[in-house]
Amino acid sequence: MKALLAADGSSYTKKALGWLMANQPMDGADDELIVVHVQAHIPPRVRAAVGTNVVREYHEEEAAKVLAPIEKFLKRHKTPSRVLWVVGSPSEEILRVAQREKVQQIVMGTHGRGVLGR
Numbered sequence: 497m498k499a500l501l502a503a504d505g506s507s508y509t510k511k512a513l514g515w516l517m518a519n520q521p522m523d524g525a526d527d528e529l530i531v532v533h534v535q536a537h538i539p540p541r542v543r544a545a546v547g548t549n550v551v552r553e554y555h556e557e558e559a560a561k562v563l564a565p566i567e568k569f570l571k572r573h574k575t576p577s578r579v580l581w582v583v584g585s586p587s588e589e590i591l592r593v594a595q596r597e598k599v600q601q602i603v604m605g606t607h608g609r610g611v612l613g614r
Contacts, residue, residue, distance in 0.1 A: 498526070500590070502604035512605040529575055529577040532579075532593045559581035
């Protein structure tokens with residue numbers, strides 16, 4: 497099975513990853529976990545003021561803060577995975593990656609503020 501984990505760096509992402517590892521073991525030949533982190537666009541005025549390279553470095557550093565610990569965890573558990581980050585609207589980008597990668601499951605943490613408590 498191919499699954500996607502939407503990662504925002506919160507403790508809820510850790511809980512979602514823990515749930516996924518406990519309930520959906522990735523040990524088959526076709527199993528893969530794709531971890532995606534979505535960052536918001538930097539306003540055009542800011543981009544113009546600081547430059548494209550600075551904005552790109554900022555996005556890379558922020559992505560590394562979120563994705564590096566997850567990647568380390570997955571390697572330690574020998575989970576077939578890929579991590580990536582994109583810039584845009586979280587809902588749109590998560591769906592775009594899910595469709596492009598043809599995932600069967602999307603997993604994400606919840607802050608418990610809506611209809612679903614968990």
